[in-house]
Amino acid sequence: MLRAAFTALLLGTVPAAAVPVDALSESRRMTQAEMAETVDFMVGNAVFALLQAAGHMAADVFRLPVDGERGADDFATFTLLEPRSAAGDQTLVNAIDTWYLSDRLTASNDGSSVPIGPHALDLTRANAITCRMVGADPQGFSDIADAVALAPAARDRCVADYARDRAAFDAILAPFRRPAAAAKSAVRTVYDPAPDDLELEATVLSDNRVLEEVGDRLADHYLLPDGVTVRAAPCGSPTAEWKAGEKELVLCYELSAIHAALIIDDIRQR
Numbered sequence: 563m564l565r566a567a568f569t570a571l572l573l574g575t576v577p578a579a580a581v582p583v584d585a586l587s588e589s590r591r592m593t594q595a596e597m598a599e600t601v602d603f604m605v606g607n608a609v610f611a612l613l614q615a616a617g618h619m620a621a622d623v624f625r626l627p628v629d630g631e632r633g634a635d636d637f638a639t640f641t642l643l644e645p646r647s648a649a650g651d652q653t654l655v656n657a658i659d660t661w662y663l664s665d666r667l668t669a670s671n672d673g674s675s676v677p678i679g680p681h682a683l684d685l686t687r688a689n690a691i692t693c694r695m696v697g698a699d700p701q702g703f704s705d706i707a708d709a710v711a712l713a714p715a716a717r718d719r720c721v722a723d724y725a726r727d728r729a730a731f732d733a734i735l736a737p738f739r740r741p742a743a744a745a746k747s748a749v750r751t752v753y754d755p756a757p758d759d760l761e762l763e764a765t766v767l768s769d770n771r772v773l774e775e776v777g778d779r780l781a782d783h784y785l786l787p788d789g790v791t792v793r794a795a796p797c798g799s800p801t802a803e804w805k806a807g808e809k810e811l812v813l814c815y816e817l818s819a820i821h822a823a824l825i826i827d828d829i830r831q832r
Contacts, residue, residue, distance in 0.1 A: 596829050603825040604763070604818050605770045606649075606656035611802035612776040612792065613638035614681060615811050619804040623787055624738045632687060639691050640731050641779070643698045654695055655706070661688040663824040681801060697724025740785050747786035749777035754795035756815050763818040767794050776811070 592600065617634030620626055628634060638657075642650035661683040683691070692710055695703045697720035707717055740746065751773035756764035767773070773792040780786060789809050797814035804811055 592826075592829070599829065600822060600825050601766055601770070602652070603656050603659075604766050604821045605772055606653040607660055607821040608767055608772045608802075608813055608818055609653050609776060610638055610642070610657040611681070611817060612772070612811055612813050613641055613779075615802045615804045615813075616641075616776070616780055619790075619806075619811060620735070620738075620784075622804060622806050624735070626734055631681060632690060634681070635683075635687055635691060636694070636727065636731065639694045640728060641783070643694065644728075646699070646702075651695075651703075654691060657683065658688045658691055660821060660824060661685065663828055664820075681803070693720040694724055696720045697722075698728075735784070738784050740781075740783060744785065746781040747784070747790065748788070749781045749786065750789075750791040751777050752791060752793045752795075754793065756796055760796055760815040760819060763815045763822065764794065766822075767813070767815075767818060773813070 614631075614634045614637070617628060617637030620637055621628035621633065626633075628637065639654060642654055664682070665685070689710070692706060692712070693716075696707045696712060696717055700707070700717055700721055712720070753764060753768045753773065773794055777790075777792045780790075787809065791808070791810045792813075793810050794813045794815060797812065797816060800814055800816040800820045802811070802813045802817055
């Protein structure tokens with residue numbers, strides 16, 4: 563997994579997530595450090611899932627030639643890589659690790675797959691995000707490249723591909739970028755009530771202002787249409803999506819529950 567390779571680089575640089583200590587410790591019987599890791603993993607994956615859904619929003623609203631899930635992955639990844647931040651780097655690592663953890667849990671369940679919605683990463687997409695990271699900063703992400711045994715020639719290709727594809731991405735989105743003097747679009751954020759079995763996930767998301775973080779980032783970067791909402795809600799399935807008819811980015815509490823289960827399973831197996 564990539565977190566193990568990357569954590570040492572980020573210690574002390576990523577702001578700690580807000581941890582609902584009583585709720586987590588009571589329901590999971592975890593140490594403070596394990597609670598913090600669980601919350602950070604949930605928050606990072608929620609941010610990535612919403613930004614990935616925002617890639618589908620951009621394809622719809624701006625009529626962009628986004629290439630399906632890979633194009634939406636690039637939207638999220640490029641958004642998190644520039645400007646660079648420790649929190650953004652960790653968010654990408656968490657998203658990639660979700661694939662590794664779900665794949666391992668699937669294998670331990672005799673092939674019964676872990677249900678993580680239609681937008682979940684597969685190995686090809688997880689490797690593509692890793693390549694984007696290495697392409698953006700081959701030295702800064704050298705531990706990541708080492709962890710996945712990325713050959714020197716492949717690292718060079720990642721650098722060249724990143725420079726080319728990043729330039730194309732910026733050119734396509736340039737007409738929709740918010741000028742510094744322009745007012746930010748109003749983005750509404752709504753945390754719908756959660757049922758008892760998802761109340762902890764709802765608390766983690768709201769305490770850490772996940773929806774506000776994504777909404778503010780999108781409004782800061784782009785000229786969005788009026789009436790966009792970022793919503794967290796119980797959906798009956800673990801996913802995040804752009805609902806064009808409602809103009810809503812929706813993060814399902816069930817997806818955060820899956821992320822919590824994956825990292826808790828990993829912690830308990832160490």
